Amino acid sequence: MPGDLLKISGLSRSFGGVQAVAGFDLRIGADELLCIIGPNGCGKTTLFNLISGHLRPSFGSIQFKGAEITGMAPHLVARSGIGRKFQVPSIYEDLSVSENLAVADFAEPGRKGLGGLFTSRTGNDRRLANLIGLIGLEELAGAPAGHLSHGQRQWLEIGMVLATGPDLILLDEPTAGMTRQETERTAQLVQAMNREQGVAVILIEHDMWFVETLKCAVAVMMQGQVIAKGDYDTVRELDMVKEAYLG
Amino acid sequence: MTSITRRKFLGSAAAVAGGIAASSSLSLPALASGGTIKVGAVLPFSGGLELYGNQARLGLDLAVSEINGGGGILGEKIEVLYEDNKTDPKTSVERATSLIRRDEVLALTGPITSNARDAMAPTIKRMKTPLLYATNYEGGACSREVFCFNTVPNQELEKLVPALKKEAGDSFYMFGADYVWPQKMFETAKSLVESEGGTVAGVEFTPWGVKEFAPVIRRIKESGAKVLLFALPGADGITFIKQAEDLGLLEDVTVGFLGFAETYLGAFGEGKAQNMWVAVPFAESLQTPGAQKFVQKIRAQAGSDVPVSHYVMTHYNALMAVKDALEKAGAVDKDALMDSMQGLTISTPTGPAEIGAVDHHVTMNMYLAKTEGAGLSVVEDLGSIVPEAGCS
């Protein structure tokens, strides 16, 4: 359907006989914010790996902005406009915070090419300055990323993904291991990028409190499929969700 | 020696300029060279062919003590500076260069392998420094600077091939290391075998470092050859002979061992590797007064149980030739040495030997011998054989 940003249909992937993702269907609009919840091992991370090109699907198709991206290499998926934050914070520990962002910034489509050979390492862009403000790390710009706290690492990674200028961001458990306060801050950050920057977001989450704070649409995933979808309050009342997930 | 004065001048200029203290102190050792004639020895003391390097050293050491004991050369003492080339051509060039430049040697001796010698050739030529090469080799190293004191293929093979044919049979197999010396040896051997009416059952080469020779040994066995011409020096050669003995090859073929030195025998073990034939310019067991005296002198110096192979003698000869040549010239410099070495006849433990006036290779006595018990026993005195040096 035109107008869908991401359209997944019949997506399947199995590992040695185990169906991690089985006939998965999903549609996301251009400014949507969707949380996917579900028990461990229900195929959420595998789903992200399939979308971002780290895994090839056994069956099914993924369309992004109307174009088929199924089975494309990860860097091409990223260039087409899908950014991804990994579950384990993945930053460049031996580069400074601003260098981390600069690497991501330089990757934005249209800014590549050999021009990079002759430009200095850290661009002086206002864009980067805005971004570093958004993730709240202005004062740590020159510090090695390896010195950041756990929460700061998560934010830095989100900042890096944003710097590539994506249309859709996949966030894999962005608040795992965070304090309440940090979680709240993360919620604001996610909302800011969704509303102010107009980026669609799909996030995988365990922390129901975080999902509640975000007030996002929720999809429940079990055994490789979406079994229910709706807003937070509707979904939490479903028996199967209570039983399977919320306890 | 004008070059030294110039360097002295440079050194003091640096001091005046208040230049870098470290560098001028680094340059000092070069100045300490008055009154001795230095010869640089670039030899393998590690890296696979050290047994040859150590043999060469025995001969050179003896020559030094004899020359200095007899009052030196034209009043100057002689000194040999040893450098380990690790059996490697690149290291050989590095060592040769620093010996010539830093230590300002009059001449170089060594190395063992052909590739190391070839690698050093451009350096020797550019720096116009004589090279006294005393290892048997494939021939063809001909230049004003190079003098060869050991054998080339025809000297080793001319009498060995017919002797083996008579002793063991018509059919020859040739097996050696994959480089130029065995290749050239086998080329010469092939034409000798064919002109003698024999047949060549196979020619084969192996890379260094192979540890399992069973397939090759099988193939040689299957070929029905009666003689194996063998040119695989160093540890690999010992491994091959051991495995050939175990797999019963040595019962079927008689080995002609090229590049043999008595030092191998210890490594084969008691009573092993018997009846292998060689043609050499010297053997420990040679019963001439000169040879026996030479062996005695070496052993007096290096211990009673050291093997004394022809490599000891050829390196000794090389240094003794320097003495004769410089005394004949009456001057100590590189050109005088090279000029007067041409056509020089020197006396060696096995009788007189003549350095070719044009090709710089040595005509000397050769002996046919075979391994027997714990040593080589000389079968026949072959008389002196003129080298076909392969100079064009």
Next chain:
Amino acid sequence: MSSVATIVLDASNYALILLLIALGLAIIFGLMNVINLAHGEFLMLGAYTVLSIQMAGGPFWLGLIAAPLAVGLFGLVIEEVVIRRVYHRVLDTILATWGLSLLLKQSIVLVFGPGSHSIEDPISASVMIFGAPYPAYRLFIMAISLLVVTATFLFFFKTRIGLAARGVIANRNMAACLGINTRNLDRMTFSLGAALAGLAGAVIAPLISLDPHLGLGYLVPAFLAILVGGLGSIMAPVVGAAGVGVTENLAATFLSPVYAQLIVFITAVLVIRLAPGGLLGKKRRQT
């Protein structure tokens, strides 16, 4: 043409020697993720242990027993002093063990000299097989190799420690969570791998000339064998050693030793590139 029997015997002989060498390497790599470039020198230490005993007048068989013990003990020390410090830096284990190999080689040069030594054949008899004599000692080596491989299999599949070790191969962190003392397991593994190398060195000593450089000639094919075989299972080095050993031996038999080396190396590189987990390997977890 050689009889088929001798060709088969020669090829399996070499493959089994390679397997004996590769086994220790594979155990250390598989269980500890340590690439031990000093394995060739462990082999050499085993051979020189036999040499020392021969020089002291002892019999070969004593050396055969002493070599794995001595090298195993040495491995224990090396694990404690060097390897322990670089566990989590895979690339640095390559460098550290390679530095170690330099050190060991040079120490042997200082103690035994750079030259060649020889071990006397402990069994000089030949056995007639299909009408051709075959050295009994080579048969003995094949037997030893099979015995050791079988023992290793039994160890990993029939004992508790073996089970724990397999747990570590499968998932190191999980195994640690389950209360397996990975520290002790590491010590044991490295020492066992070293002891196997020592045994291999002692066994092959009478076949070759002993010199400080003998390790490299075996290390490279053994390495290719375990990479070709893969790391996921204990069976893998068997397949790898058979592949590399038989290919090299047959190529040497039918072509020449020069091409044999080339063929084995190029084939191995292709296999490693195209099947990074090895022929038998499971896909390693990408983390």
Next chain:
Amino acid sequence: MIRTALSHMKTESLVAGILLVVLLLLPLGASSWLLSDLSIYFSYALFAASLAFVWGHCGLLCLGQAVFFGLGAYAMSLVTLGMVPGVEGMVSTWLGFAAAIAVPALAAQLLGRFLFHAQGLQGAFFGIVTLAVAFIVERLFINWDFVGGLNGLMNVPPIVLGLNGDGYELWEAVPLYYAALFVLVLGFSVLAALMRSRWGLALKAVASHEMRTKSLGYDTAHYKTTAFSIGAAIAGLAGALFVVQFGFVSPSLIGFGLSAEVLIWVALGGRGMLVAACAGAILVRVLESNLSSVFGDTWLLLLGGLFIVSVMFLPRGLVGEAIHGLDRWRAKRRKGGSTPRGKAVERLSPSEYTAR
């Protein structure tokens, strides 16, 4: 004013600058043999820099870097000896240099594509495969009679300044010294500039966390292949610089032996900084040529021991550690205390080591 300018320079650049000045002035005081030795060590230093770039900066532990050094040396030799089929008349040193850069770069490009594309080889596997490649290439050159087999090619001419092998021959110690130093500085500067560019930053990112970089939209295989080729080109240039002084090339320059040696120089000097790697190469060579006859067999023992210790405890290398210490001292003296913005953080994190 100069003082403040100096105090704001990066310590690494400062050290490089001081070393350069010392080397430029050295011919005033040093003997000609020392200069000749150093001219050759400059080619080793450039070679070490190429490995420091590929390994230290891009995280590719190449155990066969000498393949490219050797290819460069062979390319230069074949051109200046007039052995290139079809253009035997062209014996220009300059063409030789061009070939010595192009041939290894092309070889690395092909090898890199083969090794890195799609689900490419990682970390240790890459290392072992490059080791095997070094053995293969050495073997091939030993058996290739056209390039002289095991003995290699002799009598390679020195640098000739004319356009086609005619004119002034660079052979005297002092001019040769400056020429070699010039080539070293040139190659060094190219690498240093690359490392400081955004493109170099991206390479560091690939080394630090490849999956992350891929997911930002980088074609990491392409980056690695290009970096590998650039390293190869510089190694080839070093090989050419070597052969015009040494006068010969043989398979021992192309195989595992020299690859292993350069690895020691770089590890001892410091893989993280070009200047440390270069200094490591020169230092080891100078010590070896002056001490190996004194220490004899213990020299290698010493070198091996030092190598292990530096791998275990000083991952920055001996020179690298010294420069780092100096850097901290200067930072303290500048008071302020905070590290300046954009300063490369040299702390090596576990992620740089572990193969992912």
